Amino acid sequence: MSTPVTSSSATNVMLAIYEKKTVAVDLYRPLRNYIVFNYSEREAQNLEDDLETLKQMRNTIERSSAADSLPSRRDLLQNYFKALTAVESRFPISSDKDHVNSVTFTWHDAFKNKHKASQQNIHLEKAAILFNLGAVHSQIGLTFDRSTVEGRRQASHSFIAAAGAFAYLRDNASTKASIGNSTTVDVSVGLYYEEALAAINVAPLTQHFDKTWLSHVQLKAALFYAEACYRCSLELHEKEEIAEEIARVKSGIGALTDAKKLSPKGAAAQILDSINKLETNLKANLERAMKENDRVYLMRVPPASSLPPLPAFPMVKPLNMNEVLDASKEKMFASLVPDSSAKALSRYTEMVDDIIRTQAEKLQQGSELARVSLKEMDLPDSILALEGHSVLPTALWEDVEAVQISGGPAGLEGELQQLRDLSRVNHELLVQTEELFQKEAAEDAQFRSQFGTRWTRPQSSTLTKNLQDRLNRFAANLKQAADSDGKIERSMRDNMALMSILNHRPIESALPTLGKPIMSLDANEDAIVGTLKQSLRQLETLGAQRAGLEDMLKDMKRKDDILPKLMTSTGSYEDLFRKEIAKYNQICEEISQNLQAQEQLLQHIQAQNREFAGTFNIEDYKAACEKCYKQIEAAIAKYREIKENINEGLKFYVTLQPAATSGYSQHPPYTLPQAPPPYRVGSPSPYAPQQGQQPPHAGGYEYGQPAYPGWQGSYYNAPGQQPGSFPRPPYSNFRELNDQVMVDHRECLGTSSFELYRLPSYTTAFGMSLPGYTAVNGSSF
Incomplete structure (x- = not known):
């Protein structure tokens, strides 16, 4: 149609x-x-x-x-x-x-x-x-x-x-x-025509509006009603419901006829024209329908009062x-901002905070539940192990990483070599100092024989007794240190095989591997692994969704400023609160759905993991891993023990020399002569008395007074030079102390049979430099 x-x-x-x-x-x-x-x-x-x-x-x-x-x-x-x-x-x-x-x-x-x-x-x-x-x-x-x-x-x-x-x-x-x-x-006033007609036909509006308004509304109401009857009759004709079609058309024609009778003569021509055209169409359809009913359908036409109301649908809103x-x-x-609005905002903020806090706790609990559940099932570690990517427990991995950063077992050999070098240097110092004492005693005996009673200096053994005692203690400490060094070397040699596991990079390569069973009954292993991995991916997706929901919650709270609405609200604050708080309902529902989905998914994963564990014999793999973990822990413990012992040894050797010489830094200042030029043992000193000569007097050599408690001898200054008063210099190491003591002795005696050494620079494991000795006048030997 x-x-x-x-x-x-x-x-x-x-x-x-x-x-x-x-x-x-x-x-x-x-x-x-x-x-x-x-x-x-x-x-x-x-x-x-x-x-x-x-x-x-x-x-x-x-x-x-x-x-x-x-x-x-x-x-x-x-x-x-x-x-x-x-x-x-x-x-x-x-x-x-x-x-x-x-x-x-x-x-x-x-x-x-x-x-x-x-x-x-x-x-x-x-x-x-x-x-x-x-x-x-x-x-x-x-x-x-x-x-x-x-x-x-x-x-x-x-x-x-x-x-x-x-x-x-x-x-x-x-x-x-x-x-x-x-x-x-x-x-x-309302604007729907039938409602408007009913309204203006009763007091107080019946006398309030101009008569043209009443006529206009009456004609419009009749026109729209008749139009609806016309449209409905066309649909009834299509369905061959001729009897109701005839009744609807008659009802529409009657409404138009009544409206024209009631309308005044001044009604708008356009409305009357529309009414006449619609009435013509209705009468034509009525004539056609009645003919068809009389010839074909022979149906009884119901009265208009028995018809149900026309179906209504607002064409516009x-x-x-x-x-x-x-x-x-x-x-x-x-x-x-009135006080009432500020208080209302505070109450609403508390409501929002309560929602945010509750939902955030649910999200965190959901994530923690997933983490704990996976850990109990050894997932995804067992899947990674199957793919050749075994992992260590976090705490153990951190310990291994710390060992490898510090050099690992392979680096212990270099530290041990530093220990050997320091030990050797200290032993060399011991030997050299002993030789110097022996030379000093021999030269003292020679001068006593040469000068007889004129040589009034105390015996060499008396002057060097304190130094000799300290040297003996130094020797005993070195012997004990050597014993400890030997134990460290033996321990490192005996445990190197155990500690070698720590040299693996990555350490995970030293762990046991998980493989497919040797014999398979149904070759279903790949499907089992694939299903489990898919479920883990779904669980990860839910976790990412929770993170997004938490961000959405924070963003919603940040943007949720209802103060302007509170300020413009003319109704109840509670009504506004209910309306505004309702915007959180959707995200709360999404959070609830996420947690429910995770709960169901975890149940599936548990069942899938039991099948996976049975197929791939996870228990044996876990036992092998535990054994390997214990081996790594033992290797770390032994490594730390050896490294700590080596560090103690290095610290001992570096601090031994200052400790041995610390007592001498307490002596008061004493007078030293200007140092002569460098000379070697056996070379005649330009200032020393020759064989058979008397010790020189003023004008040649000037006797000085000892500033050293117990010192009985005297020493010489160079001719024409005044004695200088110097504080005792600090000693940075044991070797420097011994050199200075011997220089003091020889300078005091004016002897030439003493050799000064140019000491080589040596850098310890800790970067401590042992420089060559510098004489009191600033010249280096």
């Missing part, structure tokens, strides 16, 4: 609603005074621009005229309504002495201008603004050319917006504005104005 041509005309007459008129009112001064009194003069100054803007918008609305642009008028009304919402939440306007009590809003009726209403509350102001917004939208709708498709679309959008404004007025503002019956009836009039983002007077 072809689509029938509509009987409605594109040029149907539409009615526009005119705006309500108002009386001038001053908002600036009362609101500013309230800010000064309840906040501060400074706050009032900061809000000066907002007060001026509000004042300017109200003045523009008061001066409305036909010359104003309808779109700009619409925008002004919308912006002013949002500003009023911000004012409502911050400024209590009423007759109360503590409120803004010097503001009275007055508005005239749109249809009966002589009627007016005055109230000391902002609800009348908001209701009037909503009415005017709907009126402006209806006026905008009439400006479009409805003979074109685009014009009809634009006009429809405007009329839908008008309906939305009036619906918002009906559901939100009109009841609040009706306080004490001080309001006009125009703020309660009023525009939802909640978003258009949402003042939650309004910045006007934003700095004024």
Whole structure:
């Protein structure tokens, strides 16, 4: 069946609603005074621009005229309504002495201008603004050319917006504005034709509207009802339900006939033309249907009163104005936060924090449950072992890594060699010092034989007794250290095979491997592994999803600022809380679904892992791993023991020499001569007395006084030189101490039979340098 041509005309007459008129009112001064009194003069100054803007918008609305642009008028009304919402939440306007009590809003009726209403509350102001917004939208709708498709679309959008404004007025503002019956009836109008017809046919609207409005609504209601009957009859004809088709057509014709009888002579010609065309189509269809029924169907036509109501479906819906009039983002007077709003925000924040904390704990518990469950099943370690990627327990792996960073067992040999070198150097020092003592004793005996009683210096054994005792202790310490060194070497040699496992890089290569069973009954091993790996991937996906959900929770909380909505809310805070907190329901449900899915998946993984463990003999593999772990632990323990012993040895050798010489740093200063040039044993000293000569007197050599307790001899200065007083220099090592002691002795005696050595530099394992000896006059030997 072809689509029938509509009987409605594109040029149907539409009615526009005119705006309500108002009386001038001053908002600036009362609101500013309230800010000064309840906040501060400074706050009032900061809000000066907002007060001026509000004042300017109200003045523009008061001066409305036909010359104003309808779109700009619409925008002004919308912006002013949002500003009023911000004012409502911050400024209590009423007759109360503590409120803004010097503001009275007055508005005239749109249809009966002589009627007016005055109230000391902002609800009348908001209701009037909503009415005017709907009126402006209806006026905008009439400006479009409805003979074109685009014009009809634009006009429809405007009329839908008008309906939305009036619906918002009906559901939100009109009841609040009706306080004490001080309001006009125009703020309660609906726009569906049948509802409008029923409304304006009864008091108080029956005498309120012009007769042309009543005629227009009656004709429109009849036209739309008959159109619905016409459309329904076409569908009934297709289904061959002829009897009901005839009844529907008769009902539509009757509605049109009654409407034409009741309408006055001044009805719009376009509406009457549409009614006549539709009536013609209905009568033609009725004639055809009755003929078919009389000749073919012979069905009884039911009375119209017995028919069910026509199925109703709204072709358009009023525009939802909640978003258009949402003042939650309004910045006007934003700095004024009443105490009630601050407390409400605190309570809401606690509610949100409780949700976030509870859900975060669920997510963390879910992740921890997955981790513990996998650890108990040795997953995914056993899968990795099957693929040749065995892993160590974390703590053990960290210990192995620390050993390898410090050089590992292979590096112990180098440290042991440092120990040997230090031991050798100390033994060499011991031997050299003993030789020096022997030479000194021999030379003392030679001078005693040469000079006889004139050689009054104490015996060499007496002067060097303390040094000899210290040297003996030094020798004993070196012997004990040598024994310890030998034990370290033997321990390292005996345990090198055990410790060699620590040299593996990576260490995991030393672990046992897990392989397929030698014999397979059904060759199903790959399928078992594949199923288990797929389940583990699904578990990992759930874990990543939880991480994303946790981030979403934090982001939602960060963005959840309902203070603007609290400030503009005119209803119960609890209702707003329920609405706002409901936005967390979806993510809470997703978290619950994630945890349920993980619980079920873990049960599947446990069953799959039991099959995997039985197929691949995991228990034997685990036992082999435990044995290997113990071997690694024993190797680490032995390595640490040997390394600690070596470090103690190195520390001993480095600190032995300063410890041996520390007692000599306490002696007081004593007088030293200027050092002679370097010389070797057997070379005649230019300052020493020759065979048979007397010791020189002043003018040749000058006797000095000993500054050394127990020193009985004297020493010589070079001819013409004055003796110098020097503090005893610090000794950095045992060898330097011995060299200095012998230099002191020979300088005092003026002997030439003493050899000074140029000592080589030596760097210890700890970087300690043992430099060559420097004489008191600064020359190096």
